[in-house]
Amino acid sequence: MGEFDAAAYGRTIADIYDEMVGHVPTGPAVERVFRLAQGGPVLEFGIGTGRLALPLAARGLTVAGVDGSPDMVAILRGKPGGDRIPVTVGDFSEVNVEGRFALVLLAFNTVFALPSQDAQVRCFRNAAAHLRPGGRFVIETWVPDPAAFRDRTALRLLSLGEDEVVVEAARLSPAEQFMHTTKLRMTTDGLRLLPANHRYAWPCELDLMARLAGMEREHRWADWSCAPFTDDSRAHVSVYRLLES
Ligand SMILES: C[S@@+](CC[C@H](N)C(=O)[O-])C[C@H]1O[C@@H](n2cnc3c(N)ncnc32)[C@H](O)[C@@H]1O
Known part of the structure; x- marks a missing residue:
């Protein structure tokens, strides 16, 4: 495997991304993140074209983002309100963004875009470094099958x-x-x-990464509507909280 390039995904898909994912409802995710943020601010790792960030901002939350793909960010910038969301172009496993946030979001299976366990561990640490004490790191991803x-x-x-x-x-x-x-x-x-x-990981491996970063799991649901996570669940929304030190 060559060196990881955080811009690669967007280079091939940016112009059709919104069309490709348009069938996936955003309402339940936006509602859940809005509630968990308790007034914000929110930082989205892998903000992409703003599928979730724009409706969150429209709900009145202060939202910032990180993305490795200038192509994806250009699409976000072209949308109404897209120019008001500050985005740092870089790798979310290591980039630093000014400020401390109530919630860091990593949605839509994007944690598995990181190429190794080491990179994912770094990502959890980076999420923790951007949270206020008691802040939440929220991940949505699939269960390996x-x-x-x-x-x-x-x-x-x-x-x-x-x-x-x-x-x-x-x-x-x-x-x-x-x-x-x-x-x-x-x-x-x-x-x-x-x-x-996709460098995939089982849910319990993600829990361990959270612990290594000084967070503990608060919730795990099967979807954004808080359906119970069971033996048959094919995806999960996991909420980690930064421990107060
Ligand atoms: C599947 S899209 C999700 C976009 C958006 N969160 C959504 O829900 O529609 C993944 C996004 O993460 C970005 N990305 C993937 N790996 C990254 C990394 N290591 N650092 C920064 N951005 C990354 C991609 O460029 C892309 O915009």
Whole structure:
């Protein structure tokens, strides 16, 4: 694997990102983060095109962001209110942003975009370093499911329409806890290849990273509506609190 490039994801997807994720509702996430922030301010790691940050700001919260992709940030900047959200371009596992926040958000599986356990541990420490005492680090991500793979590969149909079909090809490396994926988006304009790599971790490994960073778990839900997290849950929203020292 080459050196990690936090701008790579956005280079391939930024112009169609909002179209690709438009079917995912944002209301429950915005409502939950708004409540957990208790008045803010909020810092979003991997703010992207502002899918969550803009509606949070519209609710009256002060929101800042970090993103590694100038392409994604350019899309955010072009939206109404996007120029009022300060964004630091850099790697959220190490970049420093001025201020201390009530809540740091890392949504939409983005913690797994970090390429190694070391980088993820650094990310938890960096989140803690940006929190006020008692502040919250909120993560939304999927639960690894190696059983969904045969011979360590999988091909999934993600969406099917008359004008668009999206398929995902994935390869698992269990020894490294790594999943390479490429989405194939076929439209009347042609074919787009959208690669993304994921260094995945089980929920309890994330809990341990939080402890190493001086945080403890306050909640774990199966989704933003606070459904109970169970044996069958395929995703989780986990809330960690910075311990008061
Ligand atoms: C899946 S998108 C999520 C965007 C937004 N949070 C949302 O919910 O729509 C992941 C974002 O994280 C950014 N990103 C990934 N790894 C990063 C890193 N190590 N440092 C900074 N940004 C990163 C990508 O550029 C992209 O904008």
